[in-house]
Amino acid sequence: MEGAGGLSTSLRRGTLEFCVLALMERGDQYGTELVRQLGAERNLAISEGTIYPLLSRLRRSGWVETTWRESPSGPPRRYYSLTPSGSSVLQHFRREWAVFRDTVDRIVGTDSP
């Protein structure tokens, strides 16, 4: 039971990792840049304390891999990129998401009856 306040943590938790994979699909990412991009979406805003454990899990799952690269300013950055396995997982989620979204839209609707 999530209560009436705010969007449920469950929904957020069920999509965040796939949103992160989707951002990597657009190009390799480093942690603080991911935090910045997700922070632009009020439903997905996360802290660095959340993103790094999430990225570690994605890496242990074999869905992302990392490389160190020079930064134009400051120390080298660890970049995260999608592996073929991560890409496949993302495609799978994308299909499942479309079905799930349409189901909830159909039942819950978006307008008052």
Place this chain on the structure above:
Amino acid sequence: MEGAGGLSTSLRRGTLEFCVLALMERGDQYGTELVRQLGAERNLAISEGTIYPLLSRLRRSGWVETTWRESPSGPPRRYYSLTPSGSSVLQHFRREWAVFRDTVDRIVGTDSP
């Protein structure tokens, strides 16, 4: 971490109770009829062992109320209907859902790049 198989339990958990409230908005419902309607949606199929605890929680939250009614066949049925508070919660979720759905659509997309 939900893994690659099936839609995440988190997503389902975050929406199921609101789908149940939305079905009640169309008219009073009894338990087995709710199970039947949700079962028509592959992402939301639940058993009677799941629906009754969920309905109890909704009742304790004050979002639904119950009445016993005669059944055309068999014993009386307990009908569940939306309270004004439940209706308000549903409207709130409906707005939050629309924003969340659009966010995930925008980031994850529905087609391969």
